[in-house]
Amino acid sequence: MFRLRFTTMVEAPLTVAFDVARALGRPWGSPLEELVSVRPELDVHAGAPGPGGRRLTHSRRFSATAAGTLVEEQLDWESAGWLGGLRDRLVLRRRIRRAMRAHLDAYAVAAERRALDVLQVVGAAIVDDGRLLVAKRAGGPYDGLWEFPGGKVEPGESQLAALVREIEEELGVPITPEDFLGEVLLDGVVGGGPPGSSTLRVWSARLAGGVPVAREHAELRWVRADELDALDWISADRPLVPAVRALLRDVRRPA
Numbered sequence: 001m002f003r004l005r006f007t008t009m010v011e012a013p014l015t016v017a018f019d020v021a022r023a024l025g026r027p028w029g030s031p032l033e034e035l036v037s038v039r040p041e042l043d044v045h046a047g048a049p050g051p052g053g054r055r056l057t058h059s060r061r062f063s064a065t066a067a068g069t070l071v072e073e074q075l076d077w078e079s080a081g082w083l084g085g086l087r088d089r090l091v092l093r094r095r096i097r098r099a100m101r102a103h104l105d106a107y108a109v110a111a112e113r114r115a116l117d118v119l120q121v122v123g124a125a126i127v128d129d130g131r132l133l134v135a136k137r138a139g140g141p142y143d144g145l146w147e148f149p150g151g152k153v154e155p156g157e158s159q160l161a162a163l164v165r166e167i168e169e170e171l172g173v174p175i176t177p178e179d180f181l182g183e184v185l186l187d188g189v190v191g192g193g194p195p196g197s198s199t200l201r202v203w204s205a206r207l208a209g210g211v212p213v214a215r216e217h218a219e220l221r222w223v224r225a226d227e228l229d230a231l232d233w234i235s236a237d238r239p240l241v242p243a244v245r246a247l248l249r250d251v252r253r254p255a
């Protein structure tokens with residue numbers, strides 16, 4: 001058996017990175033059978049490409065980072081017999097590595113191009129004195145639910161520039177974004193792109209002056225870590241609550 005690992009960083013939301021990877025398939029002819037598919041985190045396929053009784057398992061993991069989606073791939077190759085194993089190691093491994101590299105370069109370009117058609121939402125987990133600033137939506141389908149202040153990234157705008165602009169518009173204050181906290185899938189169509197493609201990416205942030213005012217929200221509230229669970233969040237945001245809780249605990253820990 002031999003194993004090959006590849007990593008690719010894609011400037012695209014998790015959903016786009018996952019969907020484009022699935023659509024492009026793999027750089028060899030024979031189809032593999034799906035073993036696991038957890039959109040947008042994990043995709044595992046296995047099968048016997050070509051003659052000789054070899055078995056190949058191909059796993060792809062997708063994780064959100066500040067720079068985009070990190071795609072980690074692993075190929076586990078079981079050869080038929082001792083001689084087959086030697087031949088596969090000497091010849092096939094190099095060939096697969098080359099084919100995968102070309103495939104992954106093309107994949108990154110395709111995913112980044114597709115990402116331009118998908119509307120992206122950014123949010124700020126603004127912390128101060130061990131508390132998080134949460135905002136209650138006013139009107140629309142999420143009326144009365146709590147969220148991270150933020151909004152949609154405009155075409156050509158960087159995500160962090162959009163975050164700073166949205167907070168200035170919504171709360172009337174400047175912020176300094178800090179650490180990337182995570183990315184979650186948004187429900188339905190946020191606007192533009194196929195349904196289910198948009199995600200919310202959240203950064204921790206600090207106030208850089210002033211006092212936040214609810215210009216567009218029904219209410220703003222500073223909450224402690226132990227109050228997070230009880231809030232009536234937009235349901236898409238809930239998976240981010242543990243990261244926010246950890247953030248508030250870190251902030252409170254003495255240096």
Ligand SMILES: Nc1nc2c([nH]c(=O)n2[C@H]2C[C@H](O)[C@@H](COP(=O)(O)OP(=O)(O)OP(=O)(O)O)O2)c(=O)[nH]1
Nearest residue numbers: 121123147148149150151152186190200234236237
């Ligand atoms: N800002 C924000 N939006 C969220 C969160 N969770 C969530 O599902 N959303 C959804 C609600 C909206 O469909 C979309 C963000 O739209 P928005 O209305 O806040 O954006 P925007 O300020 O740019 O709005 P607009 O001027 O274009 O109407 O993302 C969240 O925590 N924060």
